[in-house]
Amino acid sequence: THQWRGIIEEYRDRLPVSDTTPVVTLREGGTPLVPAQVLSERTGCEVHLKVEGANPTGSFKDRGMTMAISKAKEEGAQAVICASTGNTSASAAAYAVRAGMVSAVLVPQGKIALGKMGQALVHGAKILQVDGNFDDCLTLARALSEQYPVALVNSVNPVRIEGQKTAAFEIVDFLGDAPDIHVLPVGNAGNITAYWRGYREYAADAVSTRTPRMWGFQAAGSAPLVRGEVVKDPATIATAIRIGNPASWDYAIQARDESGGFIDEVTDRQILSAYRLLASQEGVFVEPASAASVAGLLKAAEQGKVDPGQRIVCTVTGNGLKDPDWAVAGAPQPLTVPVDATAAAERLGLA
Numbered sequence: 001t002h003q004w005r006g007i008i009e010e011y012r013d014r015l016p017v018s019d020t021t022p023v024v025t026l027r028e029g030g031t032p033l034v035p036a037q038v039l040s041e042r043t044g045c046e047v048h049l050k051v052e053g054a055n056p057t058g059s060f061k062d063r064g065m066t067m068a069i070s071k072a073k074e075e076g077a078q079a080v081i082c083a084s085t086g087n088t089s090a091s092a093a094a095y096a097v098r099a100g101m102v103s104a105v106l107v108p109q110g111k112i113a114l115g116k117m118g119q120a121l122v123h124g125a126k127i128l129q130v131d132g133n134f135d136d137c138l139t140l141a142r143a144l145s146e147q148y149p150v151a152l153v154n155s156v157n158p159v160r161i162e163g164q165k166t167a168a169f170e171i172v173d174f175l176g177d178a179p180d181i182h183v184l185p186v187g188n189a190g191n192i193t194a195y196w197r198g199y200r201e202y203a204a205d206a207v208s209t210r211t212p213r214m215w216g217f218q219a220a221g222s223a224p225l226v227r228g229e230v231v232k233d234p235a236t237i238a239t240a241i242r243i244g245n246p247a248s249w250d251y252a253i254q255a256r257d258e259s260g261g262f263i264d265e266v267t268d269r270q271i272l273s274a275y276r277l278l279a280s281q282e283g284v285f286v287e288p289a290s291a292a293s294v295a296g297l298l299k300a301a302e303q304g305k306v307d308p309g310q311r312i313v314c315t316v317t318g319n320g321l322k323d324p325d326w327a328v329a330g331a332p333q334p335l336t337v338p339v340d341a342t343a344a345a346e347r348l349g350l351a
């Protein structure tokens with residue numbers, strides 16, 4: 001019997017590893033590409049969801065983290081550090097455990113989802129809540145990695161991007177060619193950089209015949225790439241992408257321009273509406289930030305920017321269980337019944 005071996009073993013010849021690199025893996029990648037029926041109907045296109053919440057720690061970060069931690073171990077690091085809005089810290093903490101390393105994570109105080117905090121805690125990370133936003137956390141993490149013996153595993157570490165590009169490989173391998181359009185949520189802009197690299201690499205080597213247009217969506221209160229300037233005090237309910245000064249800014253603009261795509265914004269209301277649609281009509285439970293890609297596709301469709309008949313992939317980046325508050329908020333309280341079939345049937349509207 002065969003199981004998916006993780007992105008390093010599956011794509012070894014396309015990653016900067018050697019025979020002596022210790023592979024630290026939780027068998028990440030190999031995530032489902034799920035046809036989205038309702039989104040396809042609404043747009044007149046063939047829409048697929050790349051469900052990255054199916055990764056071992058529940059987000060796409062694991063693709064980059066298996067690379068970052070393996071390379072850090074190869075270089076003899078005993079401790080790693082990252083700034084995070086939550087998912088990177090959960091992933092770093094888990095992979096550090098596998099590698100026998102200490103992990104330190106810097107998170108913006110009060111602005112990370114409970115599930116992610118729980119992951120970092122249970123994996124034994126040293127957590128500091130910083131009195132500042134993600135951008136401040138990243139500045140601090142960079143400074144610490146320069147001054148102390150601790151390896152930085154944020155996406156400013158180039159091997160993170162290398163690992164994350166494998167998601168584009170999987171899509172082409174599965175569909176037989178690149179899609180027409182690829183849609184992503186954008187925060188620190190590492191992932192849009194990584195997908196574009198992956199698509200370009202496959203096209204350059206003639207594994208695919210073309211590259212997709214890259215469409216990125218930021219939350220309206222945290223949309224520096226749309227505004228063209230740093231956002232000092234970013235705001236959005238999608239805490240994962242609450243970032244005002246993306247580290248991979250120039251690469252994101254390059255991905256947008258080289259691919260003939262665009263980067264736009266979606267409101268928190270549009271994000272939550274897409275979040276509910278995905279859960280209630282596609283059966284896919286994602287965290288709010290992940291729904292920004294789908295919210296963006298729907299916005300573009302309403303604006304008449306989506307020609308029918310195209311093949312579109314939306315990456316949904318993280319699992320809904322990370323941040324369940326939004327699922328519960330505003331939903332009706334379940335009714336309580338006695339142990340009685342008649343009463344239960346009545347409440348269920350069966351009788």
Ligand code: F0G
Nearest residue numbers: 084085087088187188189190191317318
């Ligand atoms: N979606 C989710 C669920 C994320 O956690 C992130 C980033 C993004 C989208 C945006 O990806 O930064 O590559 O543009 N989360 C980082 C973190 C910042 O710390 O977990 P990006």
